[in-house]
Amino acid sequence: MTSLARGLEVMGTLSQSDSELKMPEISKQTNLSRAVVRRCLYTLQELGYVESKPLGFRLLPKVLSLGQSYYGAKALPQIAQPFLEQVHLETGESCSLAILDGSEVIYIARSTSRRIMNVSLNIGSRLPAFCTSLGRALLAHLSPKELQNHLSKEKYRPLTANTITTISELTKAINQVAKDGYALVDQELEVGLRSLSVPVINQQGSVIAAMNVGVSASRISNARMLQNILPVLRNAGKLLGEQTSL
Amino acid sequence: MTSLARGLEVMGTLSQSDSELKMPEISKQTNLSRAVVRRCLYTLQELGYVESKPLGFRLLPKVLSLGQSYYGAKALPQIAQPFLEQVHLETGESCSLAILDGSEVIYIARSTSRRIMNVSLNIGSRLPAFCTSLGRALLAHLSPKELQNHLSKEKYRPLTANTITTISELTKAINQVAKDGYALVDQELEVGLRSLSVPVINQQGSVIAAMNVGVSASRISNARMLQNILPVLRNAGKLLGEQTSL
DNA sequence: TCATAATTGTTCGTTAAACGAACAGATTAA
DNA sequence: TTAATCTGTTCGTTTAACGAACAATTATGA
Numbered sequence: 209m210t211s212l213a214r215g216l217e218v219m220g221t222l223s224q225s226d227s228e229l230k231m232p233e234i235s236k237q238t239n240l241s242r243a244v245v246r247r248c249l250y251t252l253q254e255l256g257y258v259e260s261k262p263l264g265f266r267l268l269p270k271v272l273s274l275g276q277s278y279y280g281a282k283a284l285p286q287i288a289q290p291f292l293e294q295v296h297l298e299t300g301e302s303c304s305l306a307i308l309d310g311s312e313v314i315y316i317a318r319s320t321s322r323r324i325m326n327v328s329l330n331i332g333s334r335l336p337a338f339c340t341s342l343g344r345a346l347l348a349h350l351s352p353k354e355l356q357n358h359l360s361k362e363k364y365r366p367l368t369a370n371t372i373t374t375i376s377e378l379t380k381a382i383n384q385v386a387k388d389g390y391a392l393v394d395q396e397l398e399v400g401l402r403s404l405s406v407p408v409i410n411q412q413g414s415v416i417a418a419m420n421v422g423v424s425a426s427r428i429s430n431a432r433m434l435q436n437i438l439p440v441l442r443n444a445g446k447l448l449g450e451q452t453s454l
Numbered sequence: 455m456t457s458l459a460r461g462l463e464v465m466g467t468l469s470q471s472d473s474e475l476k477m478p479e480i481s482k483q484t485n486l487s488r489a490v491v492r493r494c495l496y497t498l499q500e501l502g503y504v505e506s507k508p509l510g511f512r513l514l515p516k517v518l519s520l521g522q523s524y525y526g527a528k529a530l531p532q533i534a535q536p537f538l539e540q541v542h543l544e545t546g547e548s549c550s551l552a553i554l555d556g557s558e559v560i561y562i563a564r565s566t567s568r569r570i571m572n573v574s575l576n577i578g579s580r581l582p583a584f585c586t587s588l589g590r591a592l593l594a595h596l597s598p599k600e601l602q603n604h605l606s607k608e609k610y611r612p613l614t615a616n617t618i619t620t621i622s623e624l625t626k627a628i629n630q631v632a633k634d635g636y637a638l639v640d641q642e643l644e645v646g647l648r649s650l651s652v653p654v655i656n657q658q659g660s661v662i663a664a665m666n667v668g669v670s671a672s673r674i675s676n677a678r679m680l681q682n683i684l685p686v687l688r689n690a691g692k693l694l695g696e697q698t699s700l
Numbered sequence: 701t702c703a704t705a706a707t708t709g710t711t712c713g714t715t716a717a718a719c720g721a722a723c724a725g726a727t728t729a730a
Numbered sequence: 731t732t733a734a735t736c737t738g739t740t741c742g743t744t745t746a747a748c749g750a751a752c753a754a755t756t757a758t759g760a
Contacts, residue, residue: 209497210717215458216520223520223663230707243749246708251455255462256556260708264754269560273520274462274469286576289566293539307515310502314515320535330532331577332518340531359549447749456746457718476736489720492737506737508727 211248213239218248219257219267228264275332284417285317285331286406287451291444292319292419298440301421301428304329304376305408308346311362313337316417335397338364338378339371341405344391345418348382349407355382391418392430400425404433406445410452415454419445457494459463460486464494465503465513474510499621521578531577532562533697534654537690538565538665544686547667547674550575551654557608559583560662581643584610585617586626587651590637591664594628595653598633601628636684637664638676646671650679652691656698665691 221237222229229237235245249265252258256270260364288305295303302320306313312334329335337343347355356379364373372378385391391405405420421437428437460659467483468475475483481491495511498504502516534551541549542565551563560578576580583589586607592600610619618624631637637651651666667683674683 209457209461211455211457211492212461212494212497213501215455216503219520232707241710241749244747248458249745251458255459257462263601264707269555269562272521272562273580274465275518275578276635282646289564292538293565309515309519316515316518318535319539320532332521334519338558476735487720488737490718493718 210379211244213297214238214244214343215248215442218245219252222258222265222267223271228261228266231266232263241323267331276434284452288317288419289319291448292317295419295421295440297320297446299421300344300439301423302420303419303441303444304342305417305419306312306342306346307310307417308337308343309334311337311358313340313346336362336367338362339393339396340369341393341403342418342420344385344393345405345420345434346415348391349384349415355379364426367397368399370394390442392432392433395425402428402430402433404437404441406441408445409449411450416449416452420449457490460484460490461494461498464491465517466499468504468511469517469680473628474507474512476510479510488540493522530698534663534665534694535565536562537694538563541565541665541667541690543684545667545683547669547683549665549667549687549690551663551665552588552592553663554583554589555580557583557604559586559592559664582608582613584608585613585639585642587637587639587649588664588666590628590631590639591651591653591666592661594631594637595661601625613643614641614645616640636688638679640676641671648674648679650683650687652684652687654691655695657696662695662698665694 217238218234219238221234231242231249232243234240234249235242238245240248249258249260253265257268258265259268285305292303292305295301296319302318304315304319305317306315308314313336315329315331315333318329318331333434335343337347347358350358359375359378364371364375364378366373372381383449392405393405395401397403401422402425403420403422405418407415408417408419410416419441421433421441423433423437463484463486464480467480468609477488477491477495477687480486480495481488484491486494494504495504499506503514504511505514531551532623538549541547548564548566550561552559554560559582561575561577561579564575564577581589583593593604596604597673605621605624610617610621610624618627635652639649639651643648643649647668648671649666649668651664653661654663654665656662665687667687669677669679669683677681
């Protein structure tokens with residue numbers, strides 16, 4: 209059903225943009241003809257998903273109600289929120305929960321501090337899995353075959369000087385995460401950003417999400433993260449996992 | 455573009471359901487033929503938005519990334535979260551932020567307590583505006599013409615014995631809210647649920663959202679809400695409004 | 701201010717994509 | 731095993747999406 213796919217592509221493009229987009233701009237980004245984009249936008253407008261403003265088109269809050277519930281979104285973030293806030297309170301740092309979708313992680317719940325540096329992160333945000341602690345914590349619990357499948361599909365650009373980009377090194381790092389039970393990633397995604405993650409394991413023993421604490425590299429050293437934050441994070445992740453059987 | 459609309463309808467149906475849905479079920483709920491539903495689901499599956507499970511189809515987390523950013527969703531919940539958590543801490547009650555979409559309110563940010571009664575509320579959730587404090591706080595700042603337009607479009611079923619359902623009484627209640635600067639709704643949505651809301655007004659003086667505290671009616675009286683919670687909520691709403699110029 | 705460009709909105713014959721009915725395979729229930 | 735239900739497939743028909751060309755509107759800039 210091509211027009212459904214195209215419409216969703218238009219929505220996706222709008223979703224990724226910070227500002228309103230004009231039709232030719234959307235047309236360019238999606239490689240769809242102007243007429244197609246026009247028809248999509250018209251339909252989406254009729255349905256209340258987008259709005260036409262002087263500066264272009266933008267999504268309306270109605271899109272939120274689509275994302276409201278994927279299977280489990282109802283339950284997990286709801287249950288997790290108090291744990292995230294607990295970690296936030298105890299450490300003073302922002303704490304998030306994420307799951308894996310293809311080669312990316314998606315944030316499904318957060319508790320953030322006021323002094324957050326990367327304001328653009330939000331529920332539903334995506335980041336590459338390979339260079340984030342959340343991603344590595346999640347990847348670490350795939351079978352070797354699945355892991356290689358994941359890793360071989362992607363091409364890895366270095367995002368900072370620290371970013372690991374070779375498959376062999378990545379495999380090594382991820383195996384280490386599996387052993388340790390946590391993932392510490394030091395400024396591989398962004399200079400100045402240090403992040404520690406643990407898997408959340410449910411009663412059946414499967415990894416259902418990963419929980420992390422992200423800090424400013426200048427404020428907290430790797431050693432202090434492992435000393436002060438890891439125990440708190442581990443405890444919260446464990447408690448959360450025990451509460452859910454999803 | 456009918457097939458886009460139909461696809462979104464299918465997504466919407468899946469989104470509202472608690473469990474997986476089979477094709478005939480979706481077909482019934484959407485009044486679309488099985489063949490159409492099949493094609494929609496096939497396309498959505500290809501795109502990674504839904505997944506076919508033994509028990510039926512369900513949405514995948516990818517839908518979250520659609521909802522990730524409507525214009526302002528990036529900014530406002532982000533800014534608001536600390537304020538919501540502050541209110542939550544000071545009052546011990548769950549605190550939410552919502553905006554108006556048609557005749558419904560949509561939650562865009564929350565800080566909840568562990569002992570939440572109504573677990574099904576989440577970011578992106580919708581409730582009727584007319585019988586919620588959030589809705590009334592938002593409706594109170596429409597122009598009289600817009601308000602009548604809104605009110606006249608809907609038919610009001612009583613959800614509890616307390617629910618106001620006549621347009622004249624609603625208008626009166628909403629005008630009172632405009633005067634008071636807060637909305638207190640006592641068990642009109644659900645027996646046992648009491649809710650207090652204030653508008654969030656930005657630097658330009660327009661209402662950009664409403665903030666509420668919801669409590670169990672058995673725990674906290676109306677008088678105590680106004681005495682203890684209203685000042686906290688008002689203060690937080692005011693501070694939040696001052697921070698944003700959206 | 702006017703002219704130019706850029707964006708949005710319309711129309712219409714063509715084409716392809718969506719349609720649905722009918723059938724076949726697979727899965728579940730009794 | 732037999733019904734019953736759900737999923738997947740095929741194919742001729744029809745409708746809805748297409749795109750090119752044109753018109754109207756709105757910005758941009760000299």
